[in-house]
Amino acid sequence: MNPYYPPASEAMILDWFEHVCARVNIGVWIFDSPFAPVVLSPELTARLAEIENVCGAKIYSPLE
Secondary structure (H helix, E strand, O other), X not given: OOOXXXXXXXXXXXXXXXXXXXXXXXXXXXXXXXXXXOOOXXXXXXXXXXXXXXXXXXXXXXXX
């Protein structure tokens, strides 16, 4: 799940996922949840999907 404290900008969320993914040797799923204060935009979701070991996403919000 994207960091929920402190509230982060999309750039900070991208940096966080890049940091975590660079340090683990496993697949990482994105979990976009309304429990986090930032809902991932389609643009950010697409950028996160470009990270090599991001292998899936669970999108809680409506897809439109």
